[in-house]
Amino acid sequence: MTSLRRILVDDTEASIQYSPQSWFPVDTGVLNNGNFGPVYNATSHATTSNNASFTYAFNGTSILVQGNIDLANTDNITDPTWNCSVDGQAIPTQTFSFPESNWPLCEQDALPAGEHVLSVQVHSRGQPFYFDSLIYTPLPGATLRSSAVMLLVDGDAAVNYSPGWFNDDQQMTQTPGAQVTLNFQGTSATIVGLLSNSYPPNATSASYVIDGGQPVSFPLNEFRGGSSSTQYNIPFLTTPTLPYGSHVLTVTYGGDRNHTPLGVKYFSVTTNSTLNDTPSKPVASLSPSSAPSTNFTPNSSPRTRTGIGIVVGGVVVVLVVLALAIIGVWLVWRRRRQSRNAHAVNMLDPYPGLLTSAHTGVHAASRREKSQHSGSLVDRQEGTLPAETLEPPPGYSTV
Numbered sequence: 001m002t003s004l005r006r007i008l009v010d011d012t013e014a015s016i017q018y019s020p021q022s023w024f025p026v027d028t029g030v031l032n033n034g035n036f037g038p039v040y041n042a043t044s045h046a047t048t049s050n051n052a053s054f055t056y057a058f059n060g061t062s063i064l065v066q067g068n069i070d071l072a073n074t075d076n077i078t079d080p081t082w083n084c085s086v087d088g089q090a091i092p093t094q095t096f097s098f099p100e101s102n103w104p105l106c107e108q109d110a111l112p113a114g115e116h117v118l119s120v121q122v123h124s125r126g127q128p129f130y131f132d133s134l135i136y137t138p139l140p141g142a143t144l145r146s147s148a149v150m151l152l153v154d155g156d157a158a159v160n161y162s163p164g165w166f167n168d169d170q171q172m173t174q175t176p177g178a179q180v181t182l183n184f185q186g187t188s189a190t191i192v193g194l195l196s197n198s199y200p201p202n203a204t205s206a207s208y209v210i211d212g213g214q215p216v217s218f219p220l221n222e223f224r225g226g227s228s229s230t231q232y233n234i235p236f237l238t239t240p241t242l243p244y245g246s247h248v249l250t251v252t253y254g255g256d257r258n259h260t261p262l263g264v265k266y267f268s269v270t271t272n273s274t275l276n277d278t279p280s281k282p283v284a285s286l287s288p289s290s291a292p293s294t295n296f297t298p299n300s301s302p303r304t305r306t307g308i309g310i311v312v313g314g315v316v317v318v319l320v321v322l323a324l325a326i327i328g329v330w331l332v333w334r335r336r337r338q339s340r341n342a343h344a345v346n347m348l349d350p351y352p353g354l355l356t357s358a359h360t361g362v363h364a365a366s367r368r369e370k371s372q373h374s375g376s377l378v379d380r381q382e383g384t385l386p387a388e389t390l391e392p393p394p395g396y397s398t399v
Helices: 302-348 354-374
Strands: 006-010 045-047 052-069 072-074 077-079 081-086 089-091 100-108 114-123 129-131 133-138 149-153 159-161 165-167 171-173 179-186 188-196 204-210 216-220 230-238 245-253 262-264 266-270
Touching: 006 052, 081 100, 089 100, 149 179, 179 188, 179 266, 188 245, 188 262, 204 230, 216 230, 230 262
Parallel strands: none
Antiparallel strands: 006 133, 006 149, 045 129, 052 100, 052 114, 052 129, 052 133, 072 077, 081 089, 081 114, 149 266, 159 179, 165 171, 171 262, 179 245, 188 230, 188 266, 204 216, 204 245
16 A cells, blocks of 8 residues: 655755755845745755756655755756756656746655655856755655655644535545544644635634643634635644654644634654664664554653663562572581581591502602603602502592
8 A cells, every 4th residue: 555654854964965065055045935835944055057967765656856946047048957866767847937936946746655866956157056955756665864854745644624614635624623633653743734815814813732631722813825725734833843653643623614724634653853863773663554554653752761771670689689599508508518528537537648648659650641642741749659559458448
């Protein structure tokens, strides 16, 4: 089953490889053109170089490049121009005669599942080329980086609508008390929708609750599209930054048919913006849209790790105490045995000194035999009798 989820990659992502000395950051305050909404994350990269480029490696089945478009046309020469390719194969580009933010600069929505490399080549005569973000479709079950932002659209199992919603290029409601609930794993969530002059422009409000907490009200402003019939990519709500983990967001509409409706085109969810942004530190698993909302792999909580440390420490202490007790018992047993043996020797040896001499001779003979086998010579100690000349006293056992 094809996943409904997408991954949004900002232009500031470290894994985007820009050609050196060609790109520069842009004041996005001057780039909110047209009716396609504000620049994502208020960041953008621009270039005025004739041969600038950037590449991005991803694992998925589609790719979209977005940016602000503002072309110059002098003597029928368009400036800038650009080419996009995936794995060396050109993909379609799109141009537009008027300034516009969040414009789809190029897109390929039918790639073979697997690893790919996007490449964008820019040629400018001085007019800036603006790049804002990437959106790609990952493979089901893919492991995501810690900074990943997921887009969840209508039909995702993590999103549930109460009665009172209808579809008009997005999910919308003008029913008082209608709710939408999002179950997510991460640190924040945003509702993105659109506003149309087809509906009453009067401002109203809605409220949200996180994890069963207190309701928080937020405004739904009146439509201010001017001559445009629709305003796209409007962030209606962004939650405060939350501790990383499982959360439930419930939004309740507070207006009616005479006020601005609440629209949901998609949710964006930040998985964990506090971790280091490296591929070696995965924090979330993207599962198919039919899976339940608990299909992420959360980081272990500090409380869990502390509990494990206490248990392991207790086990180590018990093992150390047990080992010391065993050693103590063994030492006592050994000392008592040596005492008994010494007492037994004193009782059984009627020839004082002879037993010691016999043992000395046996050891010497044994050393001599070993040295002979090994080819080395060991001088015999003077006054030491060979072991074969010694006879144990009558009645003495050598066992």
